[in-house]
Amino acid sequence: MASFLLWNYQSQPLMKQLSALLCGVLLSVPCVLSAQDKKGDQELSVSYGRESGTDMIRGFSTNRSRPSSDYGSYNSATTNSGSIFLTYRYAICSRLSFGATAGTEFVDFDHYSNNGPRTQPPVLLGKYKANISTIAFEVKPVYYNGSLFQFYGLVGLGGRYYRETQVYGQATGNTNAFPNYFFNSQWTPLGVRAGRQLSGFAELGLGYKGLVNAGLCYRFSRKTVAVAKPE
Secondary structure, eight states: OHHHHHHHHHTSOHHHHHHHHHHHHHHTSOOOSOOOOOTTOEEEEEEEEESOHHHHHHTOOBTOOOOSSSSSEEEEEEEEOOEEEEEEEEEEETTEEEEEEEEEEEEEEEEEEOOSOTTSOOEEEEEEEEEEEEEEEEEEEEEEEOSSEEEEEEEEEEEEEEEEEEEEESSOEEOOSSOSEEEEEEEEEEEEEEESSEEEEEEEEEETTOSEEEEEEEEEOOOOOOOOOOO
């Protein structure tokens, strides 16, 4: 059953995938409690994103069609795990949090040669496996703290490790087609979180977490001790 649902999700057009991911997370969590952060609050979250920056640079769109140009080469992803991230944040005040994140992505793709007229089929040059791992530091400014929702942005900067292996073709083994170590970044102009301790969130951005990133987070609120006033 799980494999059928995954196949059905990946077979949909990109915008339907992103819309379903966004709505599913937000509707799965009650949003009748306060979403406000307080100084000293800590947050642990797990998220899933699609169409990361590396996907775009390397042309890892799933089932990518042949480009219009008659010459050149291109990649077409056969499977893409999406970007899976674990994130920790600490609120220094109700409007600003700092944190760190780590995530990974796995892609299987085919590499084609397109050096002929469009009447001829492209030539498969090789099959590859790629792994993208990222560790980054993040800053989260909060635009609005409400009783139902929190709206925020996100900026992240860190390092990326990329490993690519050719599993079929003229030469098998690790390749150097893309830098193994490089910086990675995330710019998220808009994110929304719904809930209190256990909450759902969805983000629109560009970078290592993808065009759309959504998930669940658990907030550890700092306890306040009431001090009795002397009579």
